[in-house]
Amino acid sequence: MKSYMTMTQEELLNEKHALEKEFQKIKDLALDLNLTRGKPSSDQLDLSMEMYDMVSSKSVLRTEAGTDCRNYGSLDGIDEAKRLMAGFMDCKEDQVIVYGNASLSIMYDTISRSMTHGVLGSTPWYKLDKVKFLCPVPGYDRHFAITEFFGIEMINIPMTENGPDMDLIERLVRDDASIKGIWCVPKYSNPQGITYSDETVRRFAALKPAAEDFRIYWDNAYAVHDLYPDDRDVLLPIMEECEKAGNPDLVYQFCSTSKVTFSGAGMSAMGMSERNRNDILKQMAVQTIGHDKIKQWVHTRYLKNMDGVRSHMAKHAAIVRPKFEAAHEIFTREITPRGIGTWYKPKGGYFICFEALEGCAKAIVAKANEAGITLTAAGAPFPYGIDPKDSIIRIAPTFPNLEEMKKAAEVFACCVRLVSVQKLLCE
């Protein structure tokens, strides 16, 4: 198979005509497949349904400590839920606050509180002329939406295969006190699936930011979401590293069971130092009397401990892995030899991040839509929705079934080829 890069104009034209015919055939199939969001599939959700056999009108919904989960109270969560979520975050039980159904809401709240009340007594951000955040790119669109909503200026930080560019981060946070945070998805990053190296984590923990209220927003969304349970990436525990570096307050960690049990009906948690925790609990006491303890009770009875979580996640992996591998195989066969795209093969997480030829991402997404495959808007993984090279496309393989995923990957490959050949013809 010949790379498009070495094709003559005539060869490219022939290829284009052949692809246009193929594309028309695909359109005639009137497909309707959606690869936009990182949603679990229905059979993944089925995995956790037994949870609901563990609670009935006969249940005694009391915690180990005797608290009635049906009544008010327990602002920071029940002990057994704190212990479980500490396992997700590699931290201590007393460093955890358990929240409601979404870690996204915790992150939103964290930014919102910093705007109105500052961080550990610092000046509220709304009183400052300028507040900036560092955004490793490509990254998670919902992170960027939060900072954009609060008028926080976002600065792109390039990703490497070891995590974000630490040289750049170290320099920026040292020199600019208006930089108050950085969004990180440190394990199986969204969307590339990169796990930060030990060195990257240690350099994060050792940051010397000019702003005392600078925090690392460590969204450990895929802490236990390994595709290969026997060959999983291991992330260095950030909170332990921060303590070792004498920076215990530097990081806020976030996680949830959204893709472990039920998306939108699981529980979420935050991990942080004692000082940060006390600061946040003061505000939380105004905001709520406590989150849903019955859900915490059921989740902890069902998942039990990290061994329980790992074995449960292995079942997810068995469902999800073939879809990732199918996409990987089809792309490797159809795209790699033609030299028109690359991607990092993730060992976990929820996405494949496809890097097309420059200037092709939007056109590929449009072409795929035309063929009945809905993809996340090109640009979405960047602050303000602007991909400077127009080359990144996020693919979410989990929601469709395996056959649909295979079909979608083939159609996608055809769209990549067609758009690439058009681009090369114009150059």
Add this chain to the structure above:
Amino acid sequence: MKSYMTMTQEELLNEKHALEKEFQKIKDLALDLNLTRGKPSSDQLDLSMEMYDMVSSKSVLRTEAGTDCRNYGSLDGIDEAKRLMAGFMDCKEDQVIVYGNASLSIMYDTISRSMTHGVLGSTPWYKLDKVKFLCPVPGYDRHFAITEFFGIEMINIPMTENGPDMDLIERLVRDDASIKGIWCVPKYSNPQGITYSDETVRRFAALKPAAEDFRIYWDNAYAVHDLYPDDRDVLLPIMEECEKAGNPDLVYQFCSTSKVTFSGAGMSAMGMSERNRNDILKQMAVQTIGHDKIKQWVHTRYLKNMDGVRSHMAKHAAIVRPKFEAAHEIFTREITPRGIGTWYKPKGGYFICFEALEGCAKAIVAKANEAGITLTAAGAPFPYGIDPKDSIIRIAPTFPNLEEMKKAAEVFACCVRLVSVQKLLCE
């Protein structure tokens, strides 16, 4: 029985000595009773446990419209939950957003959003020199805690038996554009148990505030919490009245099932005009992907509709009513003839609001604590915790059992007598 008001010094002294002996006997009982918070009792919570027999691993957790409740989505709640909560708020289904487990969090969010983003395009409140709220007193301490947390100046508005002093409110909101809201518990008000009269509701709906971003925060916490199902207070539907008055955007309504099903594990909702709703949904889309739909599903299957809610609440009333009546009878016997305190006899809600002689509330609460009865801090029902007359004490009869409530009411009456006699002796 003689009123303390007509007693001679000598009679008061004799009464004091007798009461001191009685108080010592009570102390010897080493009681430990808590009348602080409006928490349902364990047998009230038992009423809803059958809800958990309605869901098992075999359940098909899909909405009427076919949405999988286990997955992400449905930012504003599932249709059946919106319909049910519309019944609580006497509004239309499409005026509702269903939230998480606490209406308190909705109110916090609403103030927080107004601080950072304004209301329907108005200037964000943090950019204003001064923001003020009207606070009918006595009122709900957690309301006042939110406005205090955001540095909003609170102005006391006296309550009458028809609701807050509307003459004062009309004048203040007309003349002062820095007044942005008023906290209301319109039915069985916290803590007095007063239901706003039709005229009061209509005058609210017809307010002409100087501030375009003024809103009535209508916390309909006790919408269905009638102690006498056949003789319940009926609150005029505020949203309908606002529409009639040409002020559809004037009100935000809040409610929850916290004291219908499970406190802290129920669902909450907000009702508002279409313009307000669209404004809020824009922010919510940044904050969350959606609240817990499985909980919405189970709640709507269990409670069904407003008839279901009413018959369920009648069971609550059967448990709660005797406790209210016991307190009422004991106070009527021990306190009324002595002329040392009054209260409004509520037909619903969660509290009895006792008004002692001026300058006695703190001392009564302290005395009760000494006798093993924990009461809400005197002053709590007022902004900044300051009761100008030091006379109001909030009593929450629901959590103890009937015998405990009787005992607590007797001890309380003794404390009221002792403190009152001491006060009268010093005058």
